[in-house]
Amino acid sequence: DAGVIQSPRHEVTEMGQEVTLRCKPISGHDYLFWYRQTMMRGLELLIYFNNNVPIDDSGMPEDRFSAKMPNASFSTLKIQPSEPRDSAVYFCASSSGGAASSYNEQFFGPGTRLTVL
Amino acid sequence: AQSVTQPDIHITVSEGASLELRCNYSYGATPYLFWYVQSPGQGLQLLLKYFSGDTLVQGIKGFEAEFKRSQSSFNLRKPSVHWSDAAEYFCAVGPSGTYKYIFGTGTRLKVLA
Numbered sequence: 406d407a408g409v410i411q412s413p414r415h416e417v418t419e420m421g422q423e424v425t426l427r428c429k430p431i432s433g434h435d436y437l438f439w440y441r442q443t444m445m446r447g448l449e450l451l452i453y454f455n456n457n458v459p460i461d462d463s464g465m466p467e468d469r470f471s472a473k474m475p476n477a478s479f480s481t482l483k484i485q486p487s488e489p490r491d492s493a494v495y496f497c498a499s500s501s502g503g504a505a506s507s508y509n510e511q512f513f514g515p516g517t518r519l520t521v522l
Numbered sequence: 523a524q525s526v527t528q529p530d531i532h533i534t535v536s537e538g539a540s541l542e543l544r545c546n547y548s549y550g551a552t553p554y555l556f557w558y559v560q561s562p563g564q565g566l567q568l569l570l571k572y573f574s575g576d577t578l579v580q581g582i583k584g585f586e587a588e589f590k591r592s593q594s595s596f597n598l599r600k601p602s603v604h605w606s607d608a609a610e611y612f613c614a615v616g617p618s619g620t621y622k623y624i625f626g627t628g629t630r631l632k633v634l635a
Binding site: 409436438447448449450453455460461496498500502510511513514515516 | 558563564565566567568571612621622623625626627628
């Protein structure tokens with residue numbers, strides 16, 4: 406298995422531009438998570454999906470952030486417009502849930518390093 | 523509120539020395555506990571996890587962790603560190619009823635040859 410795939414690995418953009426980060430979860434996993442990692446705030450959960458449906462988006466910082474999961478094999482995190490304070494590493498993770506496996510391991514992708522100038 | 527504390531931001535050990543990374547949590551019930559490792563430029567990889575049962579948990583790469591309820595701790599240990607263990611280590615808590623991990627701020631490990 407290729408693991409969780411994220412693209413791009415690095416993104417440099419200018420303030421005000423739209424940024425789209427992409428994630429392909431591990432096949433068969435029904436949970437998908439988006440995290441943001443910064444020096445100041447550490448690793449924060451932004452949103453997670455179950456069976457393509459957003460379950461908890463309370464970690465999304467503001468309306469400029471949106472996430473979608475149109476099918477089981479693809480998710481996007483969009484920032485529009487982007488700001489310098491959005492600079493961070495964004496991770497996607499996936500796991501397989503179930504009644505007896507609520508805390509199955511989350512498998513993380515390599516991350517996308519976003520720099521907003 | 524649930525929280526995870528990793529008191530050591532940086533730790534330096536010599537290769538071959540033993541290692542203990544500290545993790546304390548605040549949670550009303552027995553939490554689900556995890557240790558992840560992040561190598562430079564990489565995503566996080568699970569080292570081990572504790573849900574219930576034996577309080578000493580064995581993980582990958584020769585790591586182990588011990589859950590101590592009385593101390594609200596879940597410290598990670600390794601008897602003999604290898605240079606390849608240099609990385610950042612994260613402790614996480616998974617409160618029951620949600621899938622929302624709470625991560626500690628991480629401990630960066632440096633290994634001296």
